[in-house]
Amino acid sequence: MxxxxxxxxxxxxxxxxxxxxxxxxxxxxxxxxxxxDGDAIRQNAALASLVIHDPDGVPHLRLxxxxxxxxxxxxxxxxTTCSIYDDRPSPCRTVQPGDEMCKLYRFAHGVA
Numbered sequence: 001m002x003x004x005x006x007x008x009x010x011x012x013x014x015x016x017x018x019x020x021x022x023x024x025x026x027x028x029x030x031x032x033x034x035x036x037d038g039d040a041i042r043q044n045a046a047l048a049s050l051v052i053h054d055p056d057g058v059p060h061l062r063l064x065x066x067x068x069x070x071x072x073x074x075x076x077x078x079x080t081t082c083s084i085y086d087d088r089p090s091p092c093r094t095v096q097p098g099d100e101m102c103k104l105y106r107f108a109h110g111v112a
Contacts, residue, residue, distance in 0.1 A: 015080030
């Protein structure tokens with residue numbers, strides 16, 4: 001999983017960035033993590049079921065009805081892991097423990 005910035009910001013105890021934020025869900029915006037052309041998941045046929053295309057044909061990671069990424073395992077805010085960590089898309093790689101995006105997602109999902 002991602003590196004630890006501190007005990008409080010351990011990705012393995014969070015997972016907030018792996019869940020579509022409440023404002024997106026309230027707006028019924030179901031597309032969250034866009035998959036770029038160079039992302040390894042696009043070349044991995046075994047992971048094709050984790051990809052969904054928006055109406056414009058842009059690929060995204062599939063979300064569960066509650067907004068969680070299908071690759072997220074565990075309970076956000078307690079214990080989590082990513083089942084496709086080595087093949088995760090580039091947007092998943094940009095969020096780092098304690099950075100502004102991390103803090104934003106943690107706040108949005110009420111993860112202390």
